[in-house]
Amino acid sequence: MLTAGTVWAALFTYVLMLAAFRYAKQRTFHVLTMTSVILFDLGMPIYLYLYKGWYRRLIVESELTSILVWIHFMMLVMMYALYVMQVKTALCLLRSDNSVRIDHRAQGKALLLVRALVIFTGALLVES
Template identity: 35%
Template sequence: MSSEVLQAAALIYLLMIAAFFLHKIRPLHVAIMGGAMLFDLLVPFYLYMHRDWYGQLVTHEGGADFILWCHWALLMTLYILYALQAKSGVALAKVAAADDKNSLALRAEHHLQARGVLLVRLFVILTGWAVFDPQFVLR
């Protein structure tokens, strides 16, 4: 990753933490979390268009790096969590006014998924940093 992408990812991560705690302000919460998901979905396209992946992965044999494969696995986990989070968020929005058991169960599910998203996204940023700057791991 480029350093600008890492900085943007770290800033958006801080915004996600703020939105996690400001869940009662739904429009702000949904806007920040949705924007973060969109950012994470578009970053691979940006990196594909602006990096020499053939030179980095094939010529320099970077494709066999363990940290790179960890990063990819974490990204796939993050995307799956995003899909589950969006699904439970939409279901929660449909029953937002009700305080029945279904609503409480959806809230608990959404909250646990959000914790997972924040944890996995932190590790995605750290492994992305390690892929960008291998000396980061060795320090």
């Protein structure tokens, strides 16, 4: 489903995400970087659908029954759910509602962990 180039791109965006988390007080850098990473992650399934042999691997080669595919899928669902919560708290922060700052940071830490697992499971699924 994935290629090595796709994994490298995901790793690069993960490093950007770590930098944005580390320098969260530089609001412009943080917001632009995190928005870019979210858009990258939203575009990845579309890219894979349009340009990779997902049908052959999942249906023809019966990889759909693989536990690794399902673990990867569930990590993706969790990552997207965390993105929704992150955006909601980020919008509150941009409106100067600091009551959600602790939640936003905790969600950010969880997102870093889940996204690392998504990249790891995706790398394990790379077609050789």
